Amino acid sequence: MSMSEHTNPLGDKPIRVALLGCGVVGSSVARMLVESADDLRARIGAPVELVGIAVRRVGKDRSDVPVDPALFTTDAEDLVTRADIVVEVVGGIDPARGLLLKAMESGASVVTANKALLAEDGPTLYAAADAAGVDLYYEAAVAGAIPILRPMRESLAGDDVTKVLGIVNGTTNFVLDKMDTTGAGFEETVAQAQALGYAEADPTADVEGFDAAAKAALLASLAFHTRVKGADVFREGISDVTAADIAAAKAMDHVVKLLAICERTTGQNGTSGVSVRVHPAMIARTHPLASVRDAYNAVFVEASAAGQLMFYGRGAGGDPTALAVLGDLVAVARHIVAGGRGPGESAYADLPILDVGDSVTRYHISLDVEDRPGVLAQVAQAFADTGVSIETVRQHIRTNSSSGEARANLVIVTHAATEAALAATVDALAASEVVAEVVSVMRVEGA
Known part of the structure; x- marks a missing residue:
């Protein structure tokens, strides 16, 4: 037999x-x-x-x-x-x-x-x-x-996954990659993606992050043995990313990617829980995810014993x-x-889903301000009042060709702080009398 x-x-x-x-x-x-x-x-x-x-x-x-x-x-x-x-x-x-x-x-x-x-x-x-x-x-x-669920469910079953950082939508990665390499704008690049079959006629699910958020919920549920629904995921798409944002990232030797970020963290009240978010972010060109080009996907996993693992390949297509x-x-x-069956749902940890305000990140903030003494001090005070530390400041002076008025563009990169503190800082800056405009705000990840 x-x-x-x-x-x-x-x-x-x-x-x-x-x-x-x-x-x-x-x-x-x-x-x-x-x-x-x-x-x-x-x-x-x-x-x-x-x-x-x-x-x-x-x-x-x-x-x-x-x-x-x-x-x-x-x-x-x-x-x-x-x-x-x-x-x-x-x-x-x-x-x-x-x-x-x-x-x-x-x-x-x-x-x-x-x-x-x-x-x-x-x-x-x-x-x-x-x-x-x-x-x-x-x-x-x-x-x-890309085989990612089975390795997390089986190969890493004896380990504790602490963070999952991923590019899980090929359409948005194609768009952001082409914006980075060609200098083209968002609308132009989306049209190119549609012509090549990378984007649907209605690209909303991709460019607004809905597709990535659903995938982030599945990754977080598996990684942290906790039920996470798509509605639990903080979501921002890439439709507001401009050529200026891409250029600002280049100036820092960074690229912009739509990232799905799932991590075990501790909230402001000391509660251990799960933070899950999808949003565009700057990431250093030295990070492995920065080299993910075109419509490819990659998932970067951090675990207590295994350390850092990366899974890379084609994320879509027939x-x-x-x-x-x-x-x-x-x-x-x-x-x-x-005559058996495989592993089923593992939700034993049942960790709380933390508010996005509890997540820790860095910010890249571009401000249009008056060019006069004391402005930088007032801007710095807004950060101090909310407990956010400044890492770097760059200033560019320009003159209005018609009025001759001197203006300054301040680019500030923060140290890591809670999303809530950073959001409060941006609100304070927007209300400040010395800030004409908060030009752009983007998170900085992977440092």
Whole structure:
């Protein structure tokens, strides 16, 4: 008797897979299932059978998907009850949520790339998986082909993760990278990203940080064994980042990146908790994340024993995301063959979610001020009053060509302080009689 016969309670019975969605990612998943059928069978210990693909319109031309056209169906409700594993790449909250819950109630394990659903209602899905004794895997929901969830869930299971710092949205990284390398403005660069297929016709979810915030919630939940929802994540997008901000970063030998930052920290009242935020920030060119170019993603992990780890690769696209889906499918199928299941939700720590005001960062602040004695002292006093220490000050004098009035541009970089103290400082500066305008404010991370 072979090992596969000895350990496989299914015998030669195939593992039935239902696919929800046949867009860019779904068509890649279907193609890989067909083209890699022999390898998958060898790796899993049982054949894999695609039993159906749920789509909105059956009559659409899908000749590029190498499957029997009879597999396409609009009856997703029925399809999810006929599978051992349901792969969901439709996205959105509903009807995906209802379909996955029905799949698990019917005894099917789930592999999904749906970060929005998991960030909004992950606990409900995990509870359903536990009740049904099935798996819920979602490696493809965070960073495409980059294996980050499984290493954090399994390889670092014996360690304490203290911080996760990541570039988890390829569209925004492409835009900011091109602004840095070409000097182009935001709108121009977004248009370029759309022309190349990196950005949607409506890029709001990407450029306003919603996509990254959902992914940050999943990373924080896993890293800190605490339930974090997308609504818990402080979020700022990149639509207000200007060419002047990019130039200011260059002057400091920094670059601007949209960062997802998840960390264990202590609040102002001494409470240990979790801080999760997504926002653009300057980061030194010497930091590993600064070298992440184009539409690539990277996640930088800090842990007590392992130290610093970085995971880098393609974070989006049909084939990269489909590979992550297939990796989860193989893992889940192996559990079915062996008669077990993988790790479920780990939320035992149940740490409080701290307000963004408790997070600690540095600020780069550009001010337009009068050029006269005593101005710098008054500006410095605003920082002193809120307990924020100044690291560096640069001044540039310019003269108004029409009035001949001398003005000064002050660029101040602070030492690390709480977000609340820094925000109070900016408010005080904006109200100061010697400050004509707070030109820009940007966080500085990774120092």
